[in-house]
Amino acid sequence: MPAPEIILRGVQPADAAALHALLVQAFGRESEALLVERLQAYPDTVVLLAEADGELAGCVVFSAVSHAGSQRLAGLGPMAIAPFWQGQGIGTLLLQRGLADCTAAGIDAVVVLGHPDFYRRFGFRPAQERGLHCKWVVPEDAFMVLELRRGALAGLRGQLGYRPEFDEV
Numbered sequence: 724m725p726a727p728e729i730i731l732r733g734v735q736p737a738d739a740a741a742l743h744a745l746l747v748q749a750f751g752r753e754s755e756a757l758l759v760e761r762l763q764a765y766p767d768t769v770v771l772l773a774e775a776d777g778e779l780a781g782c783v784v785f786s787a788v789s790h791a792g793s794q795r796l797a798g799l800g801p802m803a804i805a806p807f808w809q810g811q812g813i814g815t816l817l818l819q820r821g822l823a824d825c826t827a828a829g830i831d832a833v834v835v836l837g838h839p840d841f842y843r844r845f846g847f848r849p850a851q852e853r854g855l856h857c858k859w860v861v862p863e864d865a866f867m868v869l870e871l872r873r874g875a876l877a878g879l880r881g882q883l884g885y886r887p888e889f890d891e892v
């Protein structure tokens with residue numbers, strides 16, 4: 724089978740129904756789909772989509788993260804690839820583009836709560852190594868951080884806060 728044609732692009736209002744369906748399918752529940760809809764109410768939320776052969780195949784979301792310092796931090800997630808398209812490199816393409824866009828936008832570092840083996844490939848490291856944590860009790864290697872600007876996290880310690888909408892997931 725030929726490799727699918729992948730297009731990465733920003734979200735449009737017309738994507739709402741397909742994006743909701745994709746997230747429900749990927750996570751097997753509605754919570755993440757509702758979360759993404761709520762996060763889109765913030766103008767600084769970034770939703771990047773992957774289309775494969777004209778079909779919505781994946782999404783990654785970046786939202787603002789608060790903390791005691793002055794650095795600009797973004798929280799990565801939810802991220803999802805539709806089951807049919809998983810394991811074909813689309814998640815990698817989407818994440819590479821998303822991180823490049825964050826860097827270009829002046830984001831200093833990105834945090835994620837997710838599969839360590841997947842995110843480690845992109846340079847994410849356990850946040851606890853830097854004395855950083857989130858408010859939830861999670862496996863210690865699941866909350867990770869990636870500096871986009873070298874040295875950006877120097878001196879930052881303590882709790883990093885996702886948007887309150889994440890509490891409802």
Ligand SMILES: CC(C)(COP(=O)(O)OP(=O)(O)OC[C@H]1O[C@@H](n2cnc3c(N)ncnc32)[C@H](O)[C@@H]1OP(=O)(O)O)[C@@H](O)C(=O)NCCC(=O)NCCS
Binds near residue numbers: 805808810814815
């Ligand atoms: C996790 C997910 C985003 C990865 O996207 P994907 O397009 O399937 O990933 P890729 O094809 O780019 O995979 C790149 C590599 O990561 C590995 N990988 C994929 N999913 C992984 C996971 N959950 N844990 C560890 N490694 C994973 C792949 O095996 C692949 O390794 P290889 O290059 O050695 O073969 C996707 O599978 C998904 O949406 N899963 C369900 C929803 C979910 O769990 N989202 C939360 C992410 S924290």
